[in-house]
Amino acid sequence: MASRFPVVGVLTNPDAPRGRGRRLQSPPVKEEALRLGLRVFQPERLDAAFREQVARLAPDILVVVAYGKIFGPKFLALFPKGGINLHPSLLPKYRGPAPIPAAILNLDPETGITVQKLDLRMDAGDIILQERISLTGRETSESLSRWASERGAELLVEALSLIEEGKASPVPQDETAATYCTLLKKEDGLIAWEETAVRIDAKVRAFYPWPRAYTSLNRHRLYLLETVPLEDREADASPGTVAGVDKDYGILIQTGKGLLGVLKLQREGRNPLGWKEFLNGMPDLVGLRLGGTGETTGP
Numbered sequence: 001m002a003s004r005f006p007v008v009g010v011l012t013n014p015d016a017p018r019g020r021g022r023r024l025q026s027p028p029v030k031e032e033a034l035r036l037g038l039r040v041f042q043p044e045r046l047d048a049a050f051r052e053q054v055a056r057l058a059p060d061i062l063v064v065v066a067y068g069k070i071f072g073p074k075f076l077a078l079f080p081k082g083g084i085n086l087h088p089s090l091l092p093k094y095r096g097p098a099p100i101p102a103a104i105l106n107l108d109p110e111t112g113i114t115v116q117k118l119d120l121r122m123d124a125g126d127i128i129l130q131e132r133i134s135l136t137g138r139e140t141s142e143s144l145s146r147w148a149s150e151r152g153a154e155l156l157v158e159a160l161s162l163i164e165e166g167k168a169s170p171v172p173q174d175e176t177a178a179t180y181c182t183l184l185k186k187e188d189g190l191i192a193w194e195e196t197a198v199r200i201d202a203k204v205r206a207f208y209p210w211p212r213a214y215t216s217l218n219r220h221r222l223y224l225l226e227t228v229p230l231e232d233r234e235a236d237a238s239p240g241t242v243a244g245v246d247k248d249y250g251i252l253i254q255t256g257k258g259l260l261g262v263l264k265l266q267r268e269g270r271n272p273l274g275w276k277e278f279l280n281g282m283p284d285l286v287g288l289r290l291g292g293t294g295e296t297t298g299p
Contacts, residue, residue: 001153001156001157004157004160004161005157005160005164008039008058008059009038009039009040009054009057009059010030010033010038010040011041011043011067012029012040012041012042012067013027013042013067013068014042014043015027015030015042030042041053041054046071046075051074051075054078055078059078059079060079060080060081061079061081061082061083061084061160061163062076062078062079062082062084062118063083063084063156064083064084064085064086064118065085065086065152065156066086068097070120070122071083071118071120072120073120076118081163082117082118083117083118084115084116084118084128084156084159084160084163085116085117085123085125086113086114086115086152086155086156087099087113087114087115087123088100088111088112088113088114088144088145088148089102089103089111089112089114090110090111090112090114090130090132091114091116091123091130091173092124092174092175092177093177093178093179094179094181095122095123095124095179095180096122096123096180096181096182096183097181097182097183098181098182098183098184099111099181100141100144100145100206101141101181101184101206101207102181102206103135103144104135104140104141104144104202104205104206105202105203106202107137107198107199107202108135109134109135110133110134110135111132111133111135111144112131112132112133113131113148113151113152113155114127114129114130115127115128115130115152115155115159116128116170116173117170124173124175124178125170125173126170126171126172126173127172128159128162128163128168128170129155129158129159129162131151133147138205139205140206140209141205141206141208141209141210142208142209184207184210184211185211186211188207188211189203189207189211189212189214190213190214190215191203191213191214191224193215193239193240193253193254193255193256193290194239194255194256195255195256196229196231196255196256196257196258197230197255197257197258197260198229198231198257198258200213200227200229200255200260201227201228201229201260204224204225204226204227205227208225208226212224212225212266215240216290216291217267217288217290217291219291220267220268221267221268222267222268222290223266223267223268223272224262224264225265225266225272226262226263226264226265227260227261227262227263228249228250228260228261228263229258229259229261230249230252230258230259230260230261231257231258232258233252233258234254234258235252237254238254238289239255239256240253240255240289240290240291241253241254241287241288241289241290242285242286242287242288242289242290243259243286244286245275245279245286246261248261249261249263250262250275250276251265251275251278251279251285253290262275263275265278
């Protein structure tokens with residue numbers, strides 16, 4: 001975008017402590033902006049003092065991607081051409097902060113990205129451009145976010161070009177079709193083994209790489225990182241029981257309907273492992289029943 005349009009400033013969140021050492025780290029947006037030689041702003045609040053700084057830049061338009069805050073009328077008034085926002089869903093479906101996991105969790109056959117005009121209401125602006133993508137059922141939030149980021153950047157440039165040329169034709173959203181998603185929490189990743197293998201696999205994919213789907217093993221948290229549902233296969237075992245091993249599908253766990261093959265997993269505080277490596281350290285795993293009722297420790 002910076003190569004196609006002049007960028008007078010980049011607004012991002014303040015540096016924040018991250019990781020085990022809680023060291024202060026910059027947002028990736030800041031690092032990339034500095035690499036490009038752009039001016040970066042990281043205000044705690046979008047108050048009058050900051051609005052004065054923005055006004056001195058004389059910007060034409062505000063372009064927003066995953067900023068995480070709703071802009072008030074005083075701030076939006078600083079931009080003669082208003083603002084546009086990239087949202088990774090087919091608005092008005094999945095307004096809110098976690099549309100990509102929502103699409104995977106709900107087993108949607110398709111999703112997409114939307115460039116909308118900024119509105120005082122969350123994700124309710126008129127639609128400028130929209131692009132769809134069919135889902136195979138093997139996407140993760142990580143892979144789908146990567147696509148949305150790469151293709152979304154291109155779509156934003158297309159939208160800006162339309163606005164610059166006076167050819168944009170925004171379409172109001174259908175409020176009767178609006179649905180909403182909520183912010184993810186760590187505890188959302190808890191697996192209920194009574195659910196079907198297809199649903200549990202969707203949770204594993206939707207919550208990777210964060211917050212990750214988990215169960216418990218010997219009262220310690222066990223994260224499932226890569227799985228495959230075998231909905232037509234069953235074992236004579238209760239849901240959550242490790243029913244066996246398969247050379248193609250890894251560790252087999254009985255669910256409420258079908259077996260779940262686990263290919264990659266991670267014990268609390270340990271490194272991720274493939275299923276064969278994991279079994280080398282736990283040869284007596286088959287026959288154990290995994291938790292799923294919150295009987296875990298750790299973060």
